[in-house]
Amino acid sequence: MVILWVMLAYLVLYLVRVILGPSIWDRLLGLSLISTKVLLIAVLYASYYDTAYILDIALVGALLGFIGIIFTALFLMGRMKGGK
Numbered sequence: 001m002v003i004l005w006v007m008l009a010y011l012v013l014y015l016v017r018v019i020l021g022p023s024i025w026d027r028l029l030g031l032s033l034i035s036t037k038v039l040l041i042a043v044l045y046a047s048y049y050d051t052a053y054i055l056d057i058a059l060v061g062a063l064l065g066f067i068g069i070i071f072t073a074l075f076l077m078g079r080m081k082g083g084k
Contacts, residue, residue, distance in 0.1 A: 001048070007041050024076055028069065035065035 011034060018030035039058045046054035 004041060004044060007037050007044070011037050011041075028073060028076070031072075032065070032069050035061070035069075039065070 014030045014033045014037065018027050018034065021027040021030055039062050042054055042058040042061070046052065046058065
């Protein structure tokens, strides 16, 4: 259970990165790291308490987080180039 507290501490550090990031890309990276840590916490919780359905939820969350980060990056690249 100590590792869960360590992961929560990392979440706070990444949240600071999102808030104080000097560029939008640093903030996007911080959001990606936050979603990764939340999924890691869910997987650790599921393995500790032996609940398999949380692993399914974590898998769907990982897919949605990945797609969300990709689309956000594409949107930001389009805005920076003055596109659509």
